[in-house]
Amino acid sequence: MCGIIGLVGSFNHYDVLLKGLKRLEYRGYDSSGIGYLNKDGIVINKYPESVDTLFKEVKKFTAYCSIGHTRWATHGKVSYKNTHPFISKNGLFCLVHNGTINNFLTLKEELISNGYIMNGDTDSEVLVNYLEYLFLNNHNILLSLKLLDSKLDGSYSLVIISKNEEALYFLKNQTSLLLIEKEEGYVLTSDVYSLDDKEINYYEFEDHQYGKIDNNVEIYKNDIKISHNFKRLIKDDVNINSCSCYLEKELFECPALIEKEIQYYSKSESIPQNVINELNSKRKIYVIGCGTSFHAGLIFKEIVDKEVEVILASEFIYQNKSLNENDGYIFISQSGETLDVIRSIEKVKNAFFISITNNKDSTISRKSKYHFDIMVQKEISVASTKAYFGEVVFLYILAKRMNDENYKEIFDLPFRMNQIKSNIKEIETLAYQVKEYKNLLFLGKGIDYLSCLECSLKLKEITYIHSEAIYLGELKHGPLALINKDFPSIILITNDELKEIGEISINEIKSRDGKVFIKQFDSSYKLSFLLQVYYYDFLAFLVAKNLGVNIDKPRNLAKSVTVE
Ligand code: M6R
Numbered sequence: 211m212c213g214i215i216g217l218v219g220s221f222n223h224y225d226v227l228l229k230g231l232k233r234l235e236y237r238g239y240d241s242s243g244i245g246y247l248n249k250d251g252i253v254i255n256k257y258p259e260s261v262d263t264l265f266k267e268v269k270k271f272t273a274y275c276s277i278g279h280t281r282w283a284t285h286g287k288v289s290y291k292n293t294h295p296f297i298s299k300n301g302l303f304c305l306v307h308n309g310t311i312n313n314f315l316t317l318k319e320e321l322i323s324n325g326y327i328m329n330g331d332t333d334s335e336v337l338v339n340y341l342e343y344l345f346l347n348n349h350n351i352l353l354s355l356k357l358l359d360s361k362l363d364g365s366y367s368l369v370i371i372s373k374n375e376e377a378l379y380f381l382k383n384q385t386s387l388l389l390i391e392k393e394e395g396y397v398l399t400s401d402v403y404s405l406d407d408k409e410i411n412y413y414e415f416e417d418h419q420y421g422k423i424d425n426n427v428e429i430y431k432n433d434i435k436i437s438h439n440f441k442r443l444i445k446d447d448v449n450i451n452s453c454s455c456y457l458e459k460e461l462f463e464c465p466a467l468i469e470k471e472i473q474y475y476s477k478s479e480s481i482p483q484n485v486i487n488e489l490n491s492k493r494k495i496y497v498i499g500c501g502t503s504f505h506a507g508l509i510f511k512e513i514v515d516k517e518v519e520v521i522l523a524s525e526f527i528y529q530n531k532s533l534n535e536n537d538g539y540i541f542i543s544q545s546g547e548t549l550d551v552i553r554s555i556e557k558v559k560n561a562f563f564i565s566i567t568n569n570k571d572s573t574i575s576r577k578s579k580y581h582f583d584i585m586v587q588k589e590i591s592v593a594s595t596k597a598y599f600g601e602v603v604f605l606y607i608l609a610k611r612m613n614d615e616n617y618k619e620i621f622d623l624p625f626r627m628n629q630i631k632s633n634i635k636e637i638e639t640l641a642y643q644v645k646e647y648k649n650l651l652f653l654g655k656g657i658d659y660l661s662c663l664e665c666s667l668k669l670k671e672i673t674y675i676h677s678e679a680i681y682l683g684e685l686k687h688g689p690l691a692l693i694n695k696d697f698p699s700i701i702l703i704t705n706d707e708l709k710e711i712g713e714i715s716i717n718e719i720k721s722r723d724g725k726v727f728i729k730q731f732d733s734s735y736k737l738s739f740l741l742q743v744y745y746y747d748f749l750a751f752l753v754a755k756n757l758g759v760n761i762d763k764p765r766n767l768a769k770s771v772t773v774e
Contacts, residue, residue: 212282212294212308212772213237214387215404216369216378218275218423219395226397228268230404231261231278236590236769237308237400238282244268245295245304246276247371252304256293260763274376277369279306282768285314286331295371296335298342299326302373305341307334308400308772309365309385317361337368352430355381355420365549365774369398377424382415385772386547386573389413389427391440396423400772401547402443402571403588411440414576443571445588455761457591457672457751462631464596464744467586468603469624474585475607476621485580486611488562490516492538498523498554499542500771502594505664506601507542509739512657514609523550524774527557539563542605544589544597545770546572553774566604568597591762592769593672595747598664599627602740619736626735630745634752637745640727641752647698650677652746653685653715654702657739661702665746672754672764682708682715690718698725700746704738 213234217223227244242264243256248271257263261280279294286292294306311317314333317340321328326339340361344354351372358381365384372379380387380398390397391411402410419436421429429436453459474480489495494517497507504522511518521529523541527550539558543551546567555563555577565578568586575581584600603620610617630637644650650669652662662679669677680689682701693699699719703712716726729745731738754761 246273291330305338311364465624465627493536503542510605546574693724
């Protein structure tokens with residue numbers, strides 16, 4: 211799962227390539243590298259470190275064409291030998307790859323038996339050599355790409371430099387690859403955000419397309435030449451202003467963005483009545499997402515009066531149950547690029563489904579007849595915060611519309627979130643205490659437990675403090691064994707009727723020397739379960755800040771998970 215970019219034309223290759231990679235780091239930042247072709251041949255610079263190292267180490271250069279890669283490790287450790295780009299044994303091709311190849315070991319064995327030696331552990335190194343191996347048999351790059359495509363099982367966007375041509379070659383399957391048209395030439399890249407241009411003309415390649423880009427664009431599928439039309443995109447601005455990191459900015463801007471979203475979706479035509487009717491007519495609705503988006507889906511199930519199953523996309527893909535044609539589907543993905551969700555959509559593509567993303571120009575939105583934008587502007591921090599609120603707001607309104615109920619309480623949400631924001635000093639005091647612990651439990655009941663899941667994910671993701679979400683009633687059935695003076699609990703209770711039962715659990719914890727943190731929220735407000743998440747998102751942010759970790763880019767993670 212990685213970010214790739216390639217340029218051909220009269221660009222300032224150094225500048226556009228390195229800045230492009232920096233902007234693609236949300237897809238992975240374990241290692242980074244570039245390759246380019248100039249009058250001396252193919253040159254490679256790569257490091258098992260983030261793109262900042264490229265800025266420090268790579269000298270300015272000029273090139274006819276260039277490629278770059280920022281990696282999230284899938285095959286093999288973070289090391290020089292596993293860092294892209296890879297060059298083929300005889301130096302004919304240099305390649306960057308996003309995706310994963312399931313049958314790479316079979317291809318590797320075939321290459322080894324034909325005299326190829328590979329130094330690293332990646333599937334991508336096999337690809338560049340296999341391409342060369344095919345080419346040496348037929349001396350035709352386009353034909354070799356077509357043959358390579360037929361040999362591969364997996365997902366792959368490849369951008370390739372050939373030693374003898376001022377051109378880029380490419381091949382694409384199951385993971386996004388775009389062609390962008392610029393005055394200086396063409397850019398091939400994983401997504402439109404690799405360029406900082408406000409307006410962009412792009413074409414999205416389809417699966418199994420391959421071709422050559424120089425002054426001209428040649429796209430093929432199965433030997434047939436494909437014509438292409440560019441689409442115009444105007445991007446949202448992302449400005450970090452005076453905040454210390456994107457997460458801080460994203461938490462602070464959340465109430466204002468949510469307010470706009472509420473205004474928009476409270477107009478009945480913004481969720482057409484036929485969509486409401488279709489969903490209501492279904493036997494059952496499956497809600498599918500990953501991570502934080504999955505947690506947002508759980509809230510929908512809690513609110514809507516209908517049979518709903520919320521399922522992780524990574525599980526849904528491999529479920530063997532036959533699909534019922536009377537079922538409907540809701541796909542949630544803030545990035546719109548999560549591969550597990552894309553594969554889930556492919557599984558039900560003929561059924562009625564809607565998708566919810568924060569990216570109207572994503573693979574998921576393009577695949578959906580009914581797509582709803584949560585409108586909270588691009589999220590950069592790996593930890594998803596404002597997108598969670600954007601997703602829940604949309605799903606809440608959708609559920610209430612399906613129930614034929616009013617949802618006037620939601621109009622008060624931005625104001626109440628602003629109150630939390632202006633009371634950050636209180637959370638700072640809590641953060642100061644929480645940072646001392648290595649483990650922590652979030653405990654809740656009913657909808658508060660669903661908030662616990664999200665709070666716990668956020669805390670562990672950005673602070674590395676181990677935390678778990680546990681149903682309050684389950685404490686005594688096992689987790690209580692963990693409690694001692696070094697293992698505190700945060701209790702989430704927004705329902706007055708449950709306070710008594712909560713007290714019992716609190717006493718059980720205190721009797722074992724466990725510290726309890728509890729914040730009272732207005733129990734008469736129906737959406738207090740969400741306010742809790744906002745409050746504890748700030749806690750996670752402030753603990754991470756105290757601990758001095760890289761808040762926007764937690765170790766081992768990436769913003770968009772474009773591999774299985
Ligand atoms: O872009 P998506 O909503 O599809 O992403 C799903 C998860 O990868 C994502 O929510 C992840 O869990 C976040 N980093 C959590 O903060």
